[in-house]
Amino acid sequence: MSHYELWCRECGRTWGNQPRSICDDCFSPLEVAYDYDALKASISRERIAQRSPNMWRYSELLPLPQGFEPRLPVGFTPLFQAPRLAEKLSGTAAAANLYIKNDAVCMPTLSFKDRVVAVAISQAKAFGFDTVSCSSTGNLANAVAAHAAREGLKAWIFIPSDLEPAKILGTNVFGAKVVRIAGNYDQVNRLCSQIADEHRWGFVNVNLRPYYAEGSKTVGFEIAEQLGWRLPDNVVCPMAGGSLIVKIKKAFDELIKLGLVEPKEVKFFGAQATGCSPISTAVKTGSSEIEPQKPNTIARSLAIGNPADGHYAIKTIKNSGGWSEDVGDPEVIDSIRLLAETEGIFTETAGGVTVGPAGKLYRQDRILPEETTVLCITGNGLKTTDVLAGVYQTERPIAPKLAEFEAYLRRTLDVAEVPGVIAAAEEAAEVGA
Amino acid sequence: MPITVQIPTALRRHTEGVGSVTCAASNLGELFSVLDERFPELKPHLRDDKGQIRRFLNIYVNEEDIRFLGGPTYAFQEGDEVLLVPSIAGGTE
Numbered sequence: 001m002s003h004y005e006l007w008c009r010e011c012g013r014t015w016g017n018q019p020r021s022i023c024d025d026c027f028s029p030l031e032v033a034y035d036y037d038a039l040k041a042s043i044s045r046e047r048i049a050q051r052s053p054n055m056w057r058y059s060e061l062l063p064l065p066q067g068f069e070p071r072l073p074v075g076f077t078p079l080f081q082a083p084r085l086a087e088k089l090s091g092t093a094a095a096a097n098l099y100i101k102n103d104a105v106c107m108p109t110l111s112f113k114d115r116v117v118a119v120a121i122s123q124a125k126a127f128g129f130d131t132v133s134c135s136s137t138g139n140l141a142n143a144v145a146a147h148a149a150r151e152g153l154k155a156w157i158f159i160p161s162d163l164e165p166a167k168i169l170g171t172n173v174f175g176a177k178v179v180r181i182a183g184n185y186d187q188v189n190r191l192c193s194q195i196a197d198e199h200r201w202g203f204v205n206v207n208l209r210p211y212y213a214e215g216s217k218t219v220g221f222e223i224a225e226q227l228g229w230r231l232p233d234n235v236v237c238p239m240a241g242g243s244l245i246v247k248i249k250k251a252f253d254e255l256i257k258l259g260l261v262e263p264k265e266v267k268f269f270g271a272q273a274t275g276c277s278p279i280s281t282a283v284k285t286g287s288s289e290i291e292p293q294k295p296n297t298i299a300r301s302l303a304i305g306n307p308a309d310g311h312y313a314i315k316t317i318k319n320s321g322g323w324s325e326d327v328g329d330p331e332v333i334d335s336i337r338l339l340a341e342t343e344g345i346f347t348e349t350a351g352g353v354t355v356g357p358a359g360k361l362y363r364q365d366r367i368l369p370e371e372t373t374v375l376c377i378t379g380n381g382l383k384t385t386d387v388l389a390g391v392y393q394t395e396r397p398i399a400p401k402l403a404e405f406e407a408y409l410r411r412t413l414d415v416a417e418v419p420g421v422i423a424a425a426e427e428a429a430e431v432g433a
Numbered sequence: 434m435p436i437t438v439q440i441p442t443a444l445r446r447h448t449e450g451v452g453s454v455t456c457a458a459s460n461l462g463e464l465f466s467v468l469d470e471r472f473p474e475l476k477p478h479l480r481d482d483k484g485q486i487r488r489f490l491n492i493y494v495n496e497e498d499i500r501f502l503g504g505p506t507y508a509f510q511e512g513d514e515v516l517l518v519p520s521i522a523g524g525t526e
Contacts, residue, residue, distance in 0.1 A: 021521050022443050022489070022519045022521070024443055024446065026478070027443065027444070027478050027487055027489055027490060027519055028488075028489055029489060029520075029521065029522035183496075186498070187496060189521075190491070190493060190496075190516070190518055193441075193518050193519065193521060194441075194516070194518065197441055197442045205521065206521050209521050209522075241522075243522075289488070291500075292498055292500055292501070294501070306491070306498060306520075308520045308521050308522040309522045311488060311522070312522065
């Protein structure tokens with residue numbers, strides 16, 4: 001008997017374990033529930049610390065099939081302080097407590113989606129599916145295709161036709177069947193719901209969704225452990241479907257429930273692109289329901305106009321005392337560059353969407369410099385290089401001659417002489433003498 | 434005017450297995466009335482106690498979310514295909 005099962009939060013009915021995401025009785029989403037009392041006896045900081053540095057160190061709190069043997073070291077991405085970014089965002093050098101959780105380097109496909117897919121694929125195999133599938137704005141496509149390849153499963157991936165070339169290529173390369181749909185993500189997602197109704201496939205974000213979504217909790221577990229088993233004051237999280245922010249909250253709640261961290265009220269802040277901001281709009285206008293939008297933003301990984309978990313994301317943010325902000329596309333680009341130039345992290349558009357609103361939240365005093373704040377960077381900049389096209393000029397090459405370089409330096413720095421270079425030349429002459 | 438409504442598998446046990454219904458309805462309110470009459474068990478799955486469309490139920494007309502077409506005020510056109518599609522959320526909170 002497993003230590004978890006599906007249940008409906010709305011009507012309370014339990015459903016055991018099966019590929020299903022909706023309660024037939026009340027049509028509400030299903031969720032994985034655990035026997036926390038049993039877990040309390042078997043889980044401890046010390047036991048977790050002895051395990052390998054990947055997301056499987058929290059396996060008791062994940063819905064994994066019995067006998068599951070992980071075959072990839074997914075997760076346990078770096079968490080580190082970002083003082084130079086903090087100074088820029090807050091306008092004060094005192095903001096020493098800003099941290100980056102860097103899923104731009106998550107194994108194996110460089111986004112946090114590897115976490116959710118790793119859990120979903122384990123269940124797909126347990127349920128006997130030979131084909132896995134998903135609707136995706138790109139990162140999920142990459143992750144499903146890669147994990148399916150490693151597990152020897154067939155993959156059918158449905159994407160909006162306007163995705164970034166790198167994300168399409170990064171799906172094709174794993175041998176997945178990529179179906180481009182002439183429509184936006186919400187249309188692709190709706191189609192996948194219909195396909196899942198007809199075909200016996202394991203759709204990671206449809207019939208396997210309750211299991212899949214649990215993988216996001218590992219971001220929260222890792223943040224707590226990497227902070228020395230304590231919770232931060234604030235978390236800033238990009239939002240597309242709205243699931244990640246909700247699951248980080250669930251992770252923190254579970255750690256408190258199991259006595260692994262001291263209880264703390266963490267504020268959750270959601271970030272969106274203004275061109276697709278149904279959740280932040282609802283938060284700002286005080287609505288508890290989503291008004292769907294037609295996405296129009298370069299942040300295509302977040303371009304979900306009818307977020308399935310939007311309602312829950314709004315509740316998570318409001319109940320925590322947090323807030324939601326959004327930024328326009330030019331600020332997304334500026335924010336990608338700011339993170340890269342201050343901390344050496346190259347993130348995708350979704351990361352720009354996280355950094356931009358974080359600055360707004362500091363300026364609004366919703367986040368204070370002395371508070372411990374974690375920014376969730378969820379994807380890698382190498383996948384969305386197209387948005388930076390034209391930002392940097394390709395320069396004319398110079399001849400491989402020192403004199404040419406000296407001239408180039410004077411030209412570039414716009415000075416008659418370059419003191420540093422001259423000094424270095426004199427020093428070299430002295431050494432030579 | 435005749436329109437067609439597609440019922441997802443999850444709801445078909447309330448429609449005696451019927452997956453598609455053709456009926457005459459000029460707007461969403463009328464469509465619900467038709468469905469209520471024909472499948473009384475389906476009613477609570479489409480709307481809540483206050484008569485609002487259930488939060489996790491999306492309604493599409495010819496691939497477009499009905500909320501972009503005016504929601505309850507949208508006048509069905511002859512031959513419209515209406516899809517009832519559950520919203521796949523992850524839950525919690």
